[in-house]
Amino acid sequence: MQIRNEEKSRAAVMAVASGKGGVGKTNISLNLAICLAEAGQRIVLIDADLGLGNLDVMMNLSSRYNLSHVIDGRKTLDQITHIGPAGIEVICGGSGLDNIANLTPFQHHRLISQFNRLQDRADMIVIDTGAGIGQNVIGFCLAADHTLVVTTPEPTAITDAYAVIKVLTAQKYAGRISLLVNMASSIEEGKKICRQIANVAARFLGTAIYEAGILCRDEWLQTAVCMQKPVVQAFPKSPFSRGIRTLSHRLTNTIPMQIESEGFFRKVVNWFF
Template sequence: MYDQASALRRLAGERDSAFAKSMRVLAVSSGKGGVGKTSLVVNLALALADYNYRVIILDGDLGLANVDVAFGITPRYNIRNLLNGEKNIEEIIYPVEKGVKILPGASGVMELANLDRGRLQNVLVNLGRLEKMADILLIDTGAGLGHNTLNFICASDDCILVLTPEPPSMTDAYGLLKSIHKQAEKINVNVVVNRVKSETEAQQAYERLAYAAQKFLGFPLRLLGWIYDDPLVGRSVMEQKPLALSHPQSHAYKCIQWIAGNVVGIYRQPPTPNGGIKGFLSTLLSSN
């Protein structure tokens, strides 16, 4: 059988100069849907921009274009146009506020697995150029145990697991952790507890999950932060304007700014062996 992953590794190796080593890939995921991933991704990107990080958001929620909706934008092209060879990466990337950029239409990323060598080469050259455009590739993955979600998480350098303190969200978060653990033992999982009423509620939710993950999976988690339940989040969704821009003084956005500071802390530590966009693509392809 044609080995896509080894072909990719060979091509990536041939093109080392196109890949700087600095970009980190950070996947934001959740066990249950609707817990606040997109809201976190969009506002975290804007908060990281204030720390002078160049961020590209990859909308990995297949088909739903969550990130476009959050910004109220309708990009003309998506990653499929790149795979078809119709457009290059610079034409697809959609700039929004504060220098943040969107890479729309991640359903096309999964099509990478079926590309022939000629097209793969072209895509690699294009995606390799991402390294020069940004410091962080922030992926809004779909929720749950879908094959694509897991592949995105396991191919990333780090993962943020979003949950709310409600029991179904906790149970599904644990289910996702179990699957991540099976597929990639080395991934760093950072927890954000969303929609909390108090710090105590956040700490308790985190500790329950961290205890179960450690005891039954031997898997350490880390608390990255929490976000208060805040009606302004819902309002910004209705306005299709991210909280960072519409309500920067809100409690929820202040929490996200604090979380961004903690993410910056992660990036002061050495990267995992996964290794940026090159490692991301290589792992993504080998898992298909």
């Protein structure tokens, strides 16, 4: 189906991906979204971990409805949007995206126009993706302007992060890819891993990888997770919170917020359609 191509100024979209689960994507997405919002940006955070989404648990927010209810037409996007910490708008994914393939052209159009309105009113959309390199993850990254790949120093996490970079390159991803090393034991260790991955990607894939930053292992984060509070609010002076704040400043200084775009969700939906 042909949908009118409307290039206009809309929120830039950043997907957070990793390949391997448990590396810190959800905590990074949530706390980064809060810092960006505290700096005055209008932020939408989408839990696109369609199988095991847990953003709601991390914020102690009960979400009965999710994207699957919007896709099947029972709810509107506004009805499932929660206002989270620092005023971020939070949308929980659910596992309904597979149903997109069964939508009628009218439902398809209605879905995309709701998403476009969302993208029009925000400055930045942060997408917390799931583990793996399946289409549920890669589809979101390919449609995003920027993909933040998260790894830890573990060899398995590094291999999986590289796999994400490789798949995006193979799919001719036009956006920017940056790398964040989480749970490092020191900044030096993190920087070394970042350089190694960037070198291998440049040499074997011809892909430029930007260094987003290093976050060290920090027990305050685990305490905050148990309290179901975002660490940047529960423990703003903890090393993880400081690191996220630095990342937020760096992002606001290096990547544009609102950009000319044909619409992220049109690309996502067409990918699944």
